[in-house]
Amino acid sequence: MKTLECKVCGHIEFEEVNGPCLVCRAENAFVENAEAINSPADPAALTDAEKKHIPQIVIVKECGLIPDECCTDVHVRVGEIKHLMTKEHFIRYIDYYLNRKFISRVWLSPEVCNPACALHLADPKGTITAIENCNLHGNWMAEAKI
Numbered sequence: 001m002k003t004l005e006c007k008v009c010g011h012i013e014f015e016e017v018n019g020p021c022l023v024c025r026a027e028n029a030f031v032e033n034a035e036a037i038n039s040p041a042d043p044a045a046l047t048d049a050e051k052k053h054i055p056q057i058v059i060v061k062e063c064g065l066i067p068d069e070c071c072t073d074v075h076v077r078v079g080e081i082k083h084l085m086t087k088e089h090f091i092r093y094i095d096y097y098l099n100r101k102f103i104s105r106v107w108l109s110p111e112v113c114n115p116a117c118a119l120h121l122a123d124p125k126g127t128i129t130a131i132e133n134c135n136l137h138g139n140w141m142a143e144a145k146i
């Protein structure tokens, strides 16, 4: 997996970029960075710090918010142990991808928001990716099949 990072805003794209950054609109701003997303040292034995940062994806089929149409509610929570949301240490945003293509960013404010959000997708098929950004500990990722 090739990881590309916008050097202006830190937005992550996978494999290739066509056009400006979809978050900050900067042109020609992506550089390959294999270290852009943190990964646990041992996925079978997560530390508490890793459990506080790795996103948890919960897919709720047919949530009912959009009547008579498919509406798949994709919840993301950070993390298995709830992350802090203080002014000093908080989750800045959660980015969503469908089949590794960026679809949306949700910004979170410290002290007001929980480290969690939801997106209502029309009829997604494939893999959902969530990348959360902690102001102190960088990017962490999780994926789930729909």
Ligand SMILES: [Fe+2]
Binding pocket: 053, 083, 089, 090, 134, 135, 136, 137
């Ligand atoms: Fe953190």
